[in-house]
Amino acid sequence: MNVTHLECALCGTRHEAQRLLNLCTKCGKPLLVRYDLEKAARTLTREALPGRRADLWRYREVLPVEHEENIVSLGEGWTPLLKASRLGGNVGIDELYIKDESQNPTQSFKARGMAAAVSMAKELGAKKLAVPSAGNAAGALAAYAARAGLEAFIFMPDDTPRANVIECEQTGAQVTLMAGLITDCGAEVGRRKEPEGWFDVSTLKEPYRVEGKKTLGYELAEQLNWELPDVIIYPTGGGTGLIGMWKAFAEMEQMGWIGSKRPKMITVQAAGCAPIVRAVEEGKRFADEFPNAETAASGLRVPRAIGDFLIIDAIRASGGTAVAVTDRELIDATAEIGAAEGVFCAPEGAACLPALRKLIAAGVVSEDETVVLFNTGSGVKYLECFSAS
């Protein structure tokens, strides 16, 4: 195992690894896993990868699980990076790609984070796992907890897409639907976790989901033959995938796999819930809570993110930006991407397309750049959203 310790992402306080921890005990911000990357790089080489298993555990040396038997897997990760030529023609970008995360277990990229988090919970002895969720993280936790033989307690807004609720029930989780938003669900988990003996696996309040999500960054580099794209467009709620990719790029540079060049990191949010867009526009590092959050892209209905400063730091350091799109734009984009490329996107993923058009119009992205859109989930989970359109 190559983990050396956990480190607070804000104040840098060192925490012991291999213990069940949530936030920094000093300042209450997220903890990140640190590795002995020199040691990892002795066996994890670019040349060794082609022969490895076709899931995210191919990057085993930079993942936190110590004992092989604790890995809880349903085949997550190593999803295709699809060249999107017809869609590229529509927008005027030759090198346009879709990282299709709908092909994960439970049909979303949340499988990556939950595979890592549930594996670590198993390794460290947690028995009952609780999470607030906009929907897809819930489905993933339910599935991985079932696979691990652990209990899952799930809290979702009562207007979460039906498919997310049903999949949790059908994979053995205890589901509570609440009036309100994901932040209200998070507060309920916070109130009850101690008396109930639950381990809280809320995104970024637990150090390992981001480790699973960072494999998006490793895969992107490997699939593009170790040349990162110029632009990454990512639908952002809590921001775990964006933060994870940014961490992966730094790790890969330390291992000598890539240089210092980074893609422009672009956050996409819905106009009805755009706290990061607002903070970037106002030059802030910490985002204010977005009032009256509302969007059909339920995964983007996150009015306050504990990792806000990490998202914003990555956007700024990369020369990226944050863009808001309307619900009309993201719903229409689902049909456009579907018809052009045969990928039935989650509305969150589809939001990347109108964002790209705005970026081209604003001169932030040019036609000779390589652009990757993240389709983070499957449209199949959102039937009510499309029938209403």
Ligand SMILES: Cc1ncc(COP(=O)(O)O)c(C=O)c1O
């Ligand atoms: C399909 C989909 N895309 C994007 C997001 C936002 O992800 P993150 O919280 O990692 O920013 C979510 C979160 O629920 C989601 O379900």
Ligand SMILES: [Zn+2]
């Ligand atoms: Zn701290």
